[in-house]
Amino acid sequence: MxxxxxxxxxxxxxxxxxxxxxxxxxxxxxxxxxxxDPETFLREVTGRKITSLARRGKYLLLSLDNGKKIAIHLRMSGRLLYSENPSPPPKHTTLILHFEGGAELLMEDPRKFGTVHLFAGKDAPPGLTALGPEPEKKKEVLANLRAAGERRKVSVKAVLLDQRVLAGLGNIYTDEALFLAGIDPSRPVNRITPEEWEKLYTAICQVLEEGLSHRGTSRRDYVDGKGEPGTHQDYLRVYGRRDQPCPACGEPVAYKRVAGRGTHYCRICQQ
DNA sequence: AGTCGCCTGGTA
DNA sequence: TACCAGGCGACT
Structure with a gap:
């Protein structure tokens, strides 16, 4: 999610x-x-100390004092919740880590798509290994976008969703970035001009920064590590606003399937 | 490059 | 009852 x-x-x-x-x-x-497997996880993680916490793309990475790392991916409906006064775990609980002193970290995931990968250096999850640059790496991201553009006639939306091109965009922020850049999500990627890639890159950074400043978008499942929802759902320009007026021109926001995902866009403002 | 499968739950 | 959902990997 x-x-x-x-x-x-x-x-x-x-x-x-x-x-x-x-x-x-x-x-x-x-x-x-x-x-x-869960047996290995249990054996290698019990008794260990967490030394650091990082993020790469949509992965959360916990480092342990035995040199191993835990990569958590929440997929569609996963939540990670820290509590110092734990209550009984919810129905769909993937993992609980109990800490010295009584606190716990709980992973809840109704749809059960989320993954917990224990690894050491070499055998990281394939999706993590193949991950493209973080969005702020402008030169690398633009190079990857342009390279994707030279190759094929896939939709620009499919390219933005490809975590190997750049890391971190999903369905919401992709639609928002394409709206800001004025680009039709289904436009074949080989017909994006260099100026448009530049504009799109700027739009991507803008929507991600806005989302972060509002502590995320909470439409259904998302809450932060302490159970607090974000507020960016109140600032979305097109995503989830099907048939409502486009914030720029007033035309009803259109909806169709692009790259296999429900896609919100303005047929006037985005060409 | 598009579709399906993985799952459960919320809403029309 | 049917369709939809912040993802992604395995299939054609």
Missing amino acids: PELPEVETIRRTLAPYLPGKVITRVEPRLAKAFRP
Whole structure:
């Protein structure tokens, strides 16, 4: 569910609490979510201390004092919640880490798509290894966008959603960036001009920064690491606003399927 | 490059 | 009842 601004907000809300915590007990509750397997996870994580917390794309990365790392991906409906006074775990709980002193970190995930990957250096999750640059790496991102543009006639939306091109965009912020840049989501990527790539890059940075400043978009599932929703849903220009007036021209916001995803756009402002 | 599968839950 | 959902990998 969460995209870069949401995952980064989760990281920021957890950062004051997790580093330094000793994991006294581990409860992997949804076996299929664990790589390589829940038994290994239990064995390698119990008794370890969390040394740091980072984000890469939509992955949260916990480093442990035995050199191993945990990569958590929340996919569509995952939540990570830190609590110092835990209540009974919700129905769909993937993982609970219990800490010395009684606090816990709980991963809840109704749709059960989320993954928890324990690894050491070499065997990182393939999706993490293949991840493109973070959005702020302007030169690399623009180079990847242009390279994607030379090759094929896929839609520009599909390219923005491709985590190997740049890391962190999902369905919401992709639609928002394409609206800001005035580009039709289904435009073949080989017909984007250099000026438009530049404009699109600027729009991507803008919508991600806005989302982050509002602590994420909470439409259905998303809350931060302390259970607080974000407010960026109140500032979205087109996403989720089907049939409502375009903020620029008043035309009803259109909706169709592009790159396999529900897509919101303005047929007047975006060409 | 598009569609399907993975899952559950909310809403029309 | 049917369709939709902040993702992504495995299929054609």
